[in-house]
Amino acid sequence: IIRLEKVTKIYKMGDIEVKALDELDFTMEEGDFVAVMGASGSGKSTLMNILGCLDLPTEGEYFLDEKSVGKMKKDELARLRNAKLGFIFQNFNLLPRTTALDNIELPLLYASGITRRERHEKARNSLELVSLSDRHKHHPNQLSGGQQQRVAIARALVTDPLVILADEPTGNLDTATSKDIMNIFKSLNNSGKTILLVTHETDIAAYAKRKILLRDGKIIQDTQSRKN
Amino acid sequence: IIRLEKVTKIYKMGDIEVKALDELDFTMEEGDFVAVMGASGSGKSTLMNILGCLDLPTEGEYFLDEKSVGKMKKDELARLRNAKLGFIFQNFNLLPRTTALDNIELPLLYASGITRRERHEKARNSLELVSLSDRHKHHPNQLSGGQQQRVAIARALVTDPLVILADEPTGNLDTATSKDIMNIFKSLNNSGKTILLVTHETDIAAYAKRKILLRDGKIIQDTQSRKN
Numbered sequence: 001i002i003r004l005e006k007v008t009k010i011y012k013m014g015d016i017e018v019k020a021l022d023e024l025d026f027t028m029e030e031g032d033f034v035a036v037m038g039a040s041g042s043g044k045s046t047l048m049n050i051l052g053c054l055d056l057p058t059e060g061e062y063f064l065d066e067k068s069v070g071k072m073k074k075d076e077l078a079r080l081r082n083a084k085l086g087f088i089f090q091n092f093n094l095l096p097r098t099t100a101l102d103n104i105e106l107p108l109l110y111a112s113g114i115t116r117r118e119r120h121e122k123a124r125n126s127l128e129l130v131s132l133s134d135r136h137k138h139h140p141n142q143l144s145g146g147q148q149q150r151v152a153i154a155r156a157l158v159t160d161p162l163v164i165l166a167d168e169p170t171g172n173l174d175t176a177t178s179k180d181i182m183n184i185f186k187s188l189n190n191s192g193k194t195i196l197l198v199t200h201e202t203d204i205a206a207y208a209k210r211k212i213l214l215r216d217g218k219i220i221q222d223t224q225s226r227k228n
Numbered sequence: 229i230i231r232l233e234k235v236t237k238i239y240k241m242g243d244i245e246v247k248a249l250d251e252l253d254f255t256m257e258e259g260d261f262v263a264v265m266g267a268s269g270s271g272k273s274t275l276m277n278i279l280g281c282l283d284l285p286t287e288g289e290y291f292l293d294e295k296s297v298g299k300m301k302k303d304e305l306a307r308l309r310n311a312k313l314g315f316i317f318q319n320f321n322l323l324p325r326t327t328a329l330d331n332i333e334l335p336l337l338y339a340s341g342i343t344r345r346e347r348h349e350k351a352r353n354s355l356e357l358v359s360l361s362d363r364h365k366h367h368p369n370q371l372s373g374g375q376q377q378r379v380a381i382a383r384a385l386v387t388d389p390l391v392i393l394a395d396e397p398t399g400n401l402d403t404a405t406s407k408d409i410m411n412i413f414k415s416l417n418n419s420g421k422t423i424l425l426v427t428h429e430t431d432i433a434a435y436a437k438r439k440i441l442l443r444d445g446k447i448i449q450d451t452q453s454r455k456n
């Protein structure tokens with residue numbers, strides 16, 4: 001469902017160049033549950049942004065559902081991304097002057113064929129799933145760090161995506177709340193969803209079926225290929 | 229050095245009220261190293277914001293260095309805060325269109341009697357301390373999540389504060405980088421600095437000498453008072 005071939009990403013800032021991904025190869029099948037680990041600055045978010053079609057590689061190919069993302073037109077890419085992917089950002093990326101419920105409804109505005117009433121209901125169910133129903137009217141700056149993170153998780157799940165890309169989804173959550181969220185991911189994976197999760201916490205990575213380790217933009221360990 | 233007496237904080241949003249802190253009593257001596265834990269939404273950041281003089285309690289008293297913060301004039305409070313406290317925010321709070329180095333220098337602009345050259349040198353040393361010297365020209369959006377967090381840590385330490393308030397300082401850092409940061413805090417505490425650290429990770433809390441547990445705005449456990 002996801003295939004990266006020799007993907008390189010170089011950020012250019014004036015005269016400085018930073019190579020964040022270095023000829024990276026990576027394949028995921030439908031129903032996989034992969035944890036991505038690695039040091040701060042090793043390229044995890046850069047990898048997620050490319051997989052989430054939020055950024056383009058400098059070199060190399062990305063195939064989503066066997067279609068080459070690099071060769072797609074912009075609106076076709078946006079449609080595919082919105083229909084298939086749910087993305088949880090490391091910094092939440094919630095709209096500041098918008099309620100928690102409206103933030104969660106946002107991805108549904110781009111989906112065709114959903115009535116306003118269905119949108120509200122799906123958003124309320126998603127908010128209920130992360131135990132924040134009583135905060136539906138709050139704006140992000142009226143929520144704690146972990147509550148904002150859970151709104152971001154609810155937003156990513158509201159479109160019932162096939163592939164969930166989560167960048168450090170438990171970074172601001174206490175142990176008990178983290179377990180609730182990981183159990184949500186686990187049950188989604190059991191029902192056939194594909195999940196890719198960046199984390200620096202080994203007990204969070206333990207929920208995944210496969211672990212990869214990034215260093216300096218390359219995959220240096222992959223529990224799947226080594227069969228260990 | 230820090231004393232809270234019956235501190236209550238109620239956020240009012242229209243017709244909704246949220247009691248984030250509930251008649252909380254808390255005392256810290258100079259040289260203490262305290263970890264604050266608790267579920268998402270339990271009031272940890274609210275407590276930090278009041279201790280960091282960034283917000284006022286709704287009820288109760290806060291004494292910093294035996295002076296009542298509630299009774300101080302605004303500029304006296306700002307001077308005391310800038311001279312004594314270093315604050316690391318849960319969401320970093322870096323200036324977006326500013327380099328890493330300039331972000332770190334910012335607190336020094338408010339300190340009297342420091343030359344421009346000393347400011348640069350102190351900022352460079354602080355950036356070196358968190359191993360990000362090669363990123364000094366980057367803006368926050370050109371840095372990874374964990375790198376931004378380390379710039380926020382460097383900024384809090386550049387004024388050599390007596391009291392360091394850190395809200396989830398390792399939330400975005402891998403294990404090795406987290407250890408580096410915790411060892412910096414440990415050596416600062418060994419040299420007499422007072423440290424209060426919010427964390428949801430027990431292995432991070434293990435670096436502290438005293439642990440308190442918040443639930444619904446109250447301290448329900450304190451390793452110091454129980455002598456365990």
Ligand SMILES: Nc1ncnc2c1ncn2[C@@H]1O[C@H](COP(=O)(O)OP(=O)(O)OP(=O)(O)O)[C@@H](O)[C@H]1O
Pocket residue numbers: 135141142143144145146147172173174239240241246247248266267268269270271272273274275318
């Ligand atoms: N500005 C605000 N306006 C309204 N409610 C707020 C505001 N800030 C926090 N709250 C509420 O107060 C409660 C405590 O929030 P606080 O940020 O202190 O929690 P926390 O323990 O830091 O949580 P986390 O671990 O998720 O960061 C939460 O329920 C939150 O919704």
Ligand SMILES: Nc1ncnc2c1ncn2[C@@H]1O[C@H](COP(=O)(O)OP(=O)(O)OP(=O)(O)O)[C@@H](O)[C@H]1O
Pocket residue numbers: 011012013018019020038039040041042043044045046047090363369370371372373374375400401402
């Ligand atoms: N927009 C950008 N412009 C320039 N450099 C960038 C940009 N984004 C990231 N980088 C650099 O690319 C490298 C990889 O960044 P990335 O955000 O992918 O790391 P990460 O593994 O997610 O780190 P963390 O665990 O700290 O979130 C870092 O060294 C960073 O400084």
Ligand SMILES: [Mg+2]
Pocket residue numbers: 044045046090167372373374
């Ligand atoms: Mg990242």
Ligand SMILES: [Mg+2]
Pocket residue numbers: 144145146272273274318395
């Ligand atoms: Mg908080």
